[in-house]
């Protein structure tokens with residue numbers, strides 16, 4: 001298996017239950033819900049993406065021939081911050097990481113004592129061994145990841161015409177933590193107010209701000 005990585009960098013997890021935790025982010029190239037090209041955005045299944053996941057030209061990006069070579073690059077990124085040996089943590093994102101993440105890569109990272117997390121749109125099956133799954137459903141895309149450590153729903157999305165009804169359905173499902181994340185863009189302030197209101201009304205949900213954007217880190 002060849003892995004294509006847009007960028008690979010140390011930062012703090014900015015969103016959800018692990019907000020503030022030191023992590024290596026490995027952003028895979030490519031997504032199944034959008035080509036990543038601006039000219040395709042209006043017709044894509046997912047139209048609000050805030051991320052460039054095209055190519056492999058970002059910091060730390062490239063093509064990796066083997067699971068061991070990518071795991072080694074992730075370990076070097078961890079060591080580059082002078083981080084201690086405890087709590088090694090890698091977050092696979094993208095793009096859609098489940099197009100590329102496989103058991104061999106998970107095993108190679110466990111061998112190096114990393115906990116392995118993913119950020120996924122929930123449309124593809126999760127391989128065994130992932131330690132933390134965050135699923136972020138997209139309106140109109142079939143959700144197949146029906147249980148996870150964390151659900152992080154971006155709101156509001158065109159196509160979710162009865163949002164509270166949807167929240168009610170997700171509340172009955174097997175997600176150990178539930179977050180509402182206001183959609184970034186021109187309406188961020190209004191979207192944040194909506195998320196605050198809904199978290200107050202439905203306390204099974206907590207607010208996830210994209211803290212990395214607020215504090216100016218990646």
Ligand SMILES: C[S@@+](CC[C@H](N)C(=O)[O-])C[C@H]1O[C@@H](n2cnc3c(N)ncnc32)[C@H](O)[C@@H]1O
Pocket residue numbers: 031048049050051093094095096097119120121122135136152154181182183184185210
């Ligand atoms: C870029 S996606 C990559 C992982 C995966 N494809 C997914 O959608 O979960 C990472 C996270 O950013 C969220 N996200 C993307 N665009 C956003 C936006 N404009 N505002 C808020 N969150 C956004 C996604 O919902 C997801 O939780």
Ligand SMILES: Nc1nc2[nH]cc(C(=O)O)c2c(=O)[nH]1
Pocket residue numbers: 011012013014015025051093094119212217218
């Ligand atoms: N700091 C930081 N935290 C994040 N949490 C999820 C992200 C993502 O793009 O998947 C992300 C990201 O891009 N940066």
Ligand code: SF4
Pocket residue numbers: 031032033034046047048049050051053094095096121138
């Ligand atoms: S599914 Fe994730 S990576 Fe793909 S376009 Fe949507 S937010 Fe971006």
Ligand SMILES: [Mg+2]
Pocket residue numbers: 050051
């Ligand atoms: Mg991001």
